[in-house]
Amino acid sequence: MSWDGAWCCWPARGCCPRCSSSQPGWQTTATGAWQRLSVGAGAKGQRYYDWALITIASEQPGRRWLLIRRHRRTGELAFYRCYAPGPVLLPVLVKVAGTRWRIEESFQTGKGLTGLDQHQVRTWTSWYRWITLVLLAHAFLAAVTARERSGHNAEPDLVPMTLPEVQRLFTRLASGPICSIAFVLHWSRWRRRHQARARASHYHRQAALHNHEACISASPPPRRSALDPNWASHRARKNIHMITCHLRYEIDPSQTAAFETYVTGWIPIVTRFGGTHHGCFLPHEGANDIAYALFSFASLAAYEDYRAAIRQDPEAQQLWQLSTKTHCIRRFDRTFLRPAMQPSSGVGT
Secondary structure, eight states: OOGGGSOOOOOTTSOOGGGTTTSTHHHHHHHTOOEEEEEEEETTEEEEEEEEEEEOOOSSSSEEEEEEEEOTTTOOEEEEEEEESSOOOHHHHHHHHHTHHHHHHHHHHHHHHHOTTOOOOOSHHHHHHHHHHHHHHHHHHHHHHHHHHTTGGGOTTSOOOOHHHHHHHHHHHHSSOOSOHHHHHHHHHHHHHHHHHHHHHHHHHHHHHTTTOOOOOOOOOOOOOTTSTTHHHHHHHHHHTOEEEEEEEEEOGGGHHHHHHHHHHHHHHHHHTTOEEEEEEOOOSSOSSEEEEEEEESSHHHHHHHHHHHTTOHHHHHHHHHHHHHTOEEEEEEEEEOOOOOGGGTOOO
8 A cells, every 4th residue: 555545643743744744834724724523432422633634735646635633632733644536525534534543442452451462472483372362362352242232232221342341251250269150240230331321421521511612713705796797606606615513412301491492592693693593403203302403604714703702602601501500411413514516506516
């Protein structure tokens, strides 16, 4: 595989020489392009980072980008060199970058559960034998875990079976005297139930702390008059920069009235700051804990101005206090959409 087809990650305070990120322009270019996206679900909530994407000019076929990841609290940066045969959206690149965590988790479980890094050998033959046994043990744990997870839907109050739990059960049952198998399985279920409650609490706390929070910015499009002969084509291009925020809420059914007050309270606020609110949708038939909201802004820059303004808005503060007091929102998912233009409009997608 060529270098352009691979991923690379560099420390925060360094630069990626193969990505040409040492040029002074990349910092100013990425300043107004950060978007907060999740790389996947973790034990304590969604793993959110700020991401920026910079196009790398190249005469070779395909598309190349410099993907920058910024830690929300420490500001630590990591760089990825990205390649794709055609155009790719930022969330797709972030999802691919997040798959690296699975590899890291595999190394971590291999070291912690089966002793991948605990060999004390000096020849290749002995090292090969040790690694083979370690990989076989890890494959055994993974196979048992996958088999146990297939029946997890019947027990929603327990976390799915994990490799550490399988290793703990196997060690407990295979070594030393035990009172009974039922006793060991009882404590295993207790641990998994406790972990499920802790995970739900972490997700609820994350939703309360980061309610309706995003870090998205972009340069505002230039304003033009309707008397401009190119105004129609400019308006079509301007619509491409419009974003629509789709919110999916998981609510407490016993607090539906409080949630309705909360979610409808944002309609005049969004309108007052220049947005277009498309409505709120509460559960009617089917699932009674799912609700939706939809609103749009003319550009990412307009959305960022809106986010900055509502932090000091008294009405917005009252709505946040209402959601925190009533716990009407268990969790929410935010998705940003863009309009799809017809090819005949002369605007590329």
